[in-house]
Amino acid sequence: MAARSKLGKWRVGYSGTQCPRCRTFKRHEDLKTGTQSCGNCHGFYEAVRFDPVQPAVAVPQLAGVGPKDAAPCARHVRNQAVASCARCGQFMCSLCKIDADGNVYCPPCFDRLSTEGSIPGGAMRLKNYSGLAAACFLASPFVWFVSPVTVSLGIFFSIRGIKDKKVRGEQDGVARLYALLILNIFELLAIFSVIALIFGAFAARGK
Amino acid sequence: MAAPRKYLGRDQNLAGIIRVYLLADSLEIDELTFAEIERTRVYFDDVLAVTYHRAVSMGFSILMGLGGGIFGAIGVVLVVHKEWAGAVSTLVAASPFLLTFVAHLILKTDFITVFGRRTLARMRFRVRKGRAREVYKEITDKVRIAQAAAAAAQPPPPPPEAPELPPGPPLAANPS
Numbered sequence: 549m550a551a552r553s554k555l556g557k558w559r560v561g562y563s564g565t566q567c568p569r570c571r572t573f574k575r576h577e578d579l580k581t582g583t584q585s586c587g588n589c590h591g592f593y594e595a596v597r598f599d600p601v602q603p604a605v606a607v608p609q610l611a612g613v614g615p616k617d618a619a620p621c622a623r624h625v626r627n628q629a630v631a632s633c634a635r636c637g638q639f640m641c642s643l644c645k646i647d648a649d650g651n652v653y654c655p656p657c658f659d660r661l662s663t664e665g666s667i668p669g670g671a672m673r674l675k676n677y678s679g680l681a682a683a684c685f686l687a688s689p690f691v692w693f694v695s696p697v698t699v700s701l702g703i704f705f706s707i708r709g710i711k712d713k714k715v716r717g718e719q720d721g722v723a724r725l726y727a728l729l730i731l732n733i734f735e736l737l738a739i740f741s742v743i744a745l746i747f748g749a750f751a752a753r754g755k
Numbered sequence: 756m757a758a759p760r761k762y763l764g765r766d767q768n769l770a771g772i773i774r775v776y777l778l779a780d781s782l783e784i785d786e787l788t789f790a791e792i793e794r795t796r797v798y799f800d801d802v803l804a805v806t807y808h809r810a811v812s813m814g815f816s817i818l819m820g821l822g823g824g825i826f827g828a829i830g831v832v833l834v835v836h837k838e839w840a841g842a843v844s845t846l847v848a849a850s851p852f853l854l855t856f857v858a859h860l861i862l863k864t865d866f867i868t869v870f871g872r873r874t875l876a877r878m879r880f881r882v883r884k885g886r887a888r889e890v891y892k893e894i895t896d897k898v899r900i901a902q903a904a905a906a907a908a909q910p911p912p913p914p915p916e917a918p919e920l921p922p923g924p925p926l927a928a929n930p931s
Contacts, residue, residue: 562875568806568868576803584806593808596895600801600872600902606910674792683789720762720776 568593607642622654633657668716677709678721681728688735695739702732763890764867764878768814775876780901782869782876782894797871799901804870807891812864812879816856823852867891869898 565574570589579597586593608628610620619629621641629639635657646658648667662670684702688695706729713722760776760783767773776783781798826849833842865887869876880887 562873564872565804565870568808568866568877569810579804591808591810593806595804595806596898597804598802598898598902600803601906601909672794674794676787676790676792679787679789717759720760 567591635661675708675712677705677712678724678728681705681709681725681732685728685732685735688739692739696736699732699736699739703729703736706732763894764880764887766877766879773877775878777893777897784874784876795874797869797874797876799898800905801872802869802898802902803872805891805895805898806868806870807865807887809863809865811860812881815864815881816859819852819856819859823849823856825849826852867894869894 563573565576565579566572567574567586567589569591570586572586572588574586576597579595581595581597584593584595585591607624608630610618610626610628619639621627621629621644622638623644624641627641627643630642631640631645631652632638633640633645633654634651635653638654638657640652640654644654646653646655648658648662648670653661653667658667658670661667662672681702684698684705688698688702691698706725709725710722710729713719713725760778763775763777763782765772765774771786771788774785774787776785778796780800781796784795784797786793786795826845830842830845830849833839833845859881862882862884865880865884867878867880867887867890878887878890880890
């Protein structure tokens with residue numbers, strides 16, 4: 549995941565704690581809570597060190613439960629099933645189950661649904677509708693000969709963005725998308741007005 | 756429906772903008788490029804360290820310095836040639852750049868970096884230093900709570916296996 553990032557010097561090859569000033573790798577064990585000085589850049593920074601626990605999942609084994617609770621996991625036959633997949637209904641042990649957006653999925657279903665974009669929380673790459681609509685709005689005056697098309701695209705991207713935000717339940721950026729929608733509509737009206745004026749002038753000259 | 760999120764701060768570079776949001780259990784990072792948003796998360800129970808530092812942002816300083824320098828130089832040339840109207844307007848145009856440049860050198864930029872196991876989140880605050888402190892405190896508090904809860908939810912360690920007993924003494928021969 550880290551290597552895919554586009555913005556990033558910071559994230560490419562990320563391997564844990566670094567000096568926030570010069571990005572020199574720092575061993576987590578050497579980091580202390582309080583004011584720190586980097587041995588490389590000699591810059592100071594404040595740090596709070598945390599020692600996260602390694603998650604250990606309790607996996608009940610079939611051998612440890614009575615015959616009434618003896619539903620086995622579909623992938624690990626020795627483990628007791630603790631849930632069933634919300635999509636395919638397969639029994640899963642605690643190693644297999646993935647919690648996403650209030651539902652529990654097995655790994656193949658989670659992969660499939662997040663690839664399809666059916667799990668909003670699982671989507672990693674989204675369209676930047678706001679950026680596309682802004683680009684259409686800003687570019688239209690420079691490509692005036694195709695500006696009705698670009699502005700229409702801007703309106704389309706704004707509407708898609710608003711719908712996308714609604715589906716995801718996100719509030720941030722909605723105002724920007726509405727503003728871009730209005731600006732693109734005004735630009736379209738302005739373009740049609742200019743076209744009408746030009747044709748009107750030609751028509752008047754023809755008479 | 757995605758979890759509700761609260762905007763915390765942003766970072767910026769030539770490639771695009773990074774926006775950081777607060778979720779109940781993690782920080783969500785949106786990396787905005789022209790056509791795409793790449794979304795990653797740093798979960799609180801995965802955080803290794805949170806840092807706070809103040810530094811001069813080189814890109815911003817160079818941009819403001821260049822803007823102010825170019826307009827200022829033109830203004831000075833116009834003053835030398837006694838073109839007062841042009842000089843005043845150019846120096847007025849240079850002043851916001853120069854003021855921002857000087858203000859930035861004095862105030863500097865506050866950076867908050869959250870290092871997770873697999874990725875990191877970074878925010879910068881140019882003006883709102885109090886807000887930066889608030890965000891830093893909020894993040895560290897949430898991480899502390901999340902990690903304490905994660906530690907408490909750990910299953911108890913399995914009981915130590917019974918040590919292997921040494922072989923017993925050889926059975927005495929049965930007299931009967």
